[in-house]
Amino acid sequence: MGSPALKHDVFQAIADPTRRKVLKLLADQDMAIVAISECFPLSRTAVNKHLHILSAAGLVSSEKIGRETRYRLQPEPLAEVREWLSFFEAYWDDKLELLKSYVENDMD
Incomplete structure (x- = not known):
């Protein structure tokens, strides 16, 4: 039996300015990680880590479409x-x- 995934605190998730900027980007439209990465001076791996934290806090969801994963804002939290x-x-x-x-x- 695997351990349950840790749910990140919404306040911790939005504490980082990069993650707040990602949320603003996703407020306008769903985006693939490649498009999100182009908006930051960070590697795709770093952006992916930020998206993982936002996802764990329930602030974004992802959907695999073909070869890319698209992210969507989930503002409820x-x-x-x-x-x-x-x-x-x-x-x-x-x-x-x-x-x-x-x-x-x-x-x-």
Whole structure:
């Protein structure tokens, strides 16, 4: 019996700027690894490692079409990030409101 595949944390997956850029590319269209690799000063092997991490986090899926593998964005796991950030929106809204009040009162 094989060990279950490790599922990568969505936050770890998007922590790398290259992986965030890959997600942006895939938001526009499905792409083969060759096309993705052309957008970066990295080897195809390095891009493949990034895609593997994104795939393990559920952020991309792949489909073999002929001799190439095409990758597609799966944005659903990003909901976890959105929920986490929304928790802090109220904090920033409050702080910005306080700053606005301070600046307006200081100018009077």
